[in-house]
Amino acid sequence: MTEISMRVNGENRTVNVEDYWLLADVLREKLGLTGTHLGCEHGVCGACSVMVDGEVVRSCLMLAVQADGTEVTTVEGLGDPDHMSPVQEGFMQEHGLQCGFCTPGLIVTATHFLKENPHPTRQEVREALSGNICRCTGYQHIVNAVLRAADEGEKKAPSPR
Amino acid sequence: MDQIGRSVRREEDRRLTTGRGRYVSDIVEGNMVQLAFVRSSRAHARITGLDFTKAQSMPGVVGIFGPKDMGEAIKPLSFGPPPESAMEPTMPCPLADGVVRHVGEPVAVVVADNRYIAEAAADACEVEYETLPAVADVQEARKNQVLVYPERGTNVAAVVTRKTGDGEAALKRAAHIVQETFTIPRVVGHPMEPRAVVASFDPVTGRLTVEAATQGAHTVKMGLAAVLDLAPEKIRVVVPDVGGGFGVKNRIYSEDAVAAWLAIRLGRPVKWAGDRLEEFLATNQGRDQVHTASLGVDEEGRIVALADHFLQNVGAYTPEPLIVPAQTATCLPGPYRLPNFEATVEVVFTHTPACAPYRGAGQPEATFVMERLLDRAADAVGIGRDEIRRRNLVRPEDMPYENGIIGRDRQPVTFREGDFPGTLETVVEALRVGTSPDDGKLRGTGIIDFMEVSGGVLFEICRLELGRDGVVSLFTGTSSQGQGHRTSWAQIAADRLQVPMDQVRVVEADTDTVPMGLGTFASRSTITAGNAIVQAVAPFLDKCREEVAALWEASPEDVLWEDGFFRLAGVADRAMDLRTLAVSRPLDAPLVEASAQFMDANTSFGMGCHGVRVAVDPETFQISIEDYVICHDAGVRVNPLLAEGQVFGGTVQGLGTAWYEALRFDAQGQPLNTSFMDYLVPGSAEMPDFRLVKRDFPSSSNPEGLKGLGEGGTTAAGAAFASAVEDALRPFGVKITSLPVTPASIFAQVKGGVRP
Amino acid sequence: MKPLPFRYMKPQTLDEALEALGSGEDAKVLAGGQSLVPLLNMHLARPALLIDVNALEGLSTIEPSDAGLRLGTLVRHQTLLTSSEVRRAVPLLAEAAALIGHEAIRARGTVGGSIAHADPAAELPMVAIAKRATIGIRSASGSRRVPAEEFFIGYLMTSLGPDEIVEDVLFPMAPSPSGSAVEEFSERHGDFALVAVAAELSLGEDGRVARAGVAVAGAGPAPAAAREVEAALIGQASPEGVRATAKAVAADIAPEDDLHASASYRKHLAEILAARALERAWQRAKAASEAR
């Protein structure tokens, strides 16, 4: 057991972890942040994406002990049901999710992407999200959601229904 | 307040987008233990020894159990007979009883403080096998040299025939006969959330509570009652947020039974949260058919006859041996006028995981075969691929058109509404728009028709209950894995009750709330639950009317229901809405509730058309989709945005099978690509933006005109993609007869062929 | 899919790391973890000790010198993409890095990790071979440099000893004017390449190819140097001539049939991709030459 301290979603958290536990499991099981999902546990599906020190990482490919001293942002830290972030709002408005299991990873990835590229094209969005597998939506509404968030709701998104 | 037809946003999205969902794997209960299964590494073997010594002593291990420990509970899993069951299901025992029949079959289970310890202990369990000969390929299995069940003497589990007109004999009268062998691969459903279950037992009440990631709460309840010999009323199954289903979560599985058994035995809450590898090995899979089919047409390309003989690999255990192949046989004729037809399917056991209904459940296979044959026939006759379809589609003037084949509702397949040729023209026109750059790539188009068979499978119950707060609770046995039922069901109820949507609370898939439910599968939920909701409204309002009458000391006949208000006939200022009624009732007044059971006796058929344009690199054979037009008759669209999501998502899942997905086995039954690195599923960069053209025809088969639409995209995509790629590759003479269509598979054909 | 228990250490100095690595315990080095952790999760790797080298000082540097561009073992893939130093000195690296997985992978994955893992389809080992890079290796008993071509010996197999660590990779700079290009074929965006080709050409005074480095990934148990192609390139002076040398690539590679592609398809792809990479490299070299 090793004691680690992280700043998670703006709060200092100290927790004892086994050295071989993945960051994803520590977030989920020790810190109760179950918004981060495990879809494949081999770094392909992207459901477990979180931000560590501002970079998007797969939390299934990082040991929790490696996150000691870092700043971690999970989907819970981006907004809450009453104060959704533009990306979260975009997903809701554009029906960018169905079962919602891949959604937290996509929202984290998209949020980071829009910070780097605030005015992307559709294809740029598609490429930026290509490391996140969604099995339900067919991606089109997700792309709409990200573009809507990029434009904060108006111009590039498809016409309102 | 018209709610039906509005693209209402889903309330659950506030939770799901902010990480506040509650999936089974998120559930934590005090004193909870977690499971990991020891799974067979052999496809076929006798288990000659289990040694848990090393594993048992690991700190944090609570116990390790083999089949002998389960005693009476070691018997094949079961659940109610499926609607079309000419054959008994062949189900596994919760833990393999002496013999394993596919890689990944559970052999023993580890209970531990957490999943890390459980996995490490499972890894340390030693299983001694006597390896037996195995067979994985359906054509090999058909030879009966290696038997999955020696006592049966054959691997052929069943033979099913569908026939109309002169059947195969009529082929002789055709001017052109095209014949081909088609292969549809084994694919894995892969909802993003792997299967999971939490079971807990209350020794005081003797009740078992199970939270499961399932499509059918009652299915799991009845299955657990059977395997554990418990009275059904002692079991409650509740379904929290579920991360996708696609048909493969519509069963009871060994892990459910083991978790429930352990919860009772240990008296502690038990969680099993499966992982991706287990999803590859231990969740029912789909497709895996080989067809040899012939289509005969006359000089003008009009269909004379279709004959098909095909094999269905059902794996080693099969919950519903006939549903998929029977549906394929039924759907082969598609939306066409087809006077003579004969299909025979042999259902074959192999040493592979169960192959069972997966999104489309037989329809994508049928559509692929029929549409490929039509493409061939068009070439043989020398007419366009769209033209041959134009000449054969059922026309409005033919309706109701009965094609003579008995469908899953046990009635002849009957097309009652729609304008099939009109739908085709719409897509042909739409696809014509748009140009391609002159970049040396080969381009081709595919335009195919399909049918979406929806509903026609038994019943659902809807119960409406007026709460003290005025909120109407709506209970059904359906189960949402992303379809957004909470929103759609509330829309239907709010529409008919004339209340705002937030005055309806939908409670789905809790076996304590409705006596029975079939669950969500077969594109049936909107039709079956939707009609049940509407049918529950009238008796519910009648009850309310009686209550209002009592309050007003009037006769119920004088209480009218108008625009969301109860009014007293002839008294202008007497009005009361549901909320006022709820709070006005005396505390000791009986509950206001009403139920309706809607039996969906008639299948609804939605016709659609997909048009695709692809570009193929003539050197590498890399494929890209440049345009994709969809027209999909969805009947009455309760929520157009959610409906669109189902169509797009379904189509991409179909493109998965069309373009990438195939689970491969070696001759010994070892699966060879059980990771997302080697089993590819569609990603965002390659998938197209779909253009949806709407032409909807309310169903004549149910009162509300509803149709399902979750499977049509999956049904159509493979045929459309194959047609377009083949069209693009005409200079190479490539013939696409199997899926997936990969650059490597194209190269394999081109290698021996001629370059343009 | 959770890692089996192991001991973890995060040394602060290279000596400390090397000492642990040389202790005889079944140890693995953890850098970015993008290849190792999936193996841990699947129980395919079961080390007793994991040595996390991420805290080691001085291993994340990018140093240009006369000898070339020296990349510390901990330089992240994403840095290769964004560093102007890298783009200027070894544009091939920047172009190849853009093809590595997805941003979440590039943010963690390291140069040394990719080199030491030696996946035959990976981009950086291929570029190392095309560039005739040398791998700087350290152990408790000393250091050595190994040419990339001798370093990669088979599927995930390298000449790295169990007590050794990759310290840096030195990419020699091409004599100018030069041009380079990478071509990669994968079924989906971000996947490991089915086949990839990296090429760099330098032109002589006479405008002909004077020096060539070509390597192929995904077409054998290790990334391969395309020596036959390189030889054929010398003296070429036209895009057609450069393209035509790609035919020789078949002699340089030995792919096998696997789940994703047949050996013959891989050979076919190698030839097509080599032709495309060479033509682009040629055009860039030509442009560089004209700009002088």
Place this chain on the structure above:
Amino acid sequence: MGPVVINGQTTLNAAQEIVWKVLQDPDALKNAIPGCDELTEIEPDTYKATLKLGVAAVRGTYVARVQVADQVAPSQYRLRINGSGGTGFVDVDGTVRLTATGSDTTAVEYEFDVNVGGTIAGVGQRMLSGVAKFMMGEFVKSMEKQIPK
């Protein structure tokens, strides 16, 4: 895809009788089988062994039964290795044939089927054939080294 088939031949500079003896010798077997730390005879010509197999980071421990069978001295025998461990199993079955090509030279021909199952088969396909060939190469090289000069 079936089993990985590995075959090859080599010529050793020793008389056939000597080669035969070495190839039958449990100590030589132990030294030659990759990752084999101990080999215990459990019945005649049958041994129990613990094998550490793999390359680089990919390694697993397998409890194995090693069997030498169907001996036709001094020219041919069958070698079977059935190993199983946490990540699956490895079954090797093949025949080694010796032919004297001179008084001090012997041709050794071998053909082995390697069957791998379990997780490693499902997630490690890309590497299996290469790794199997590599290990068989190691086996042969090690045997060669053990022939007395």
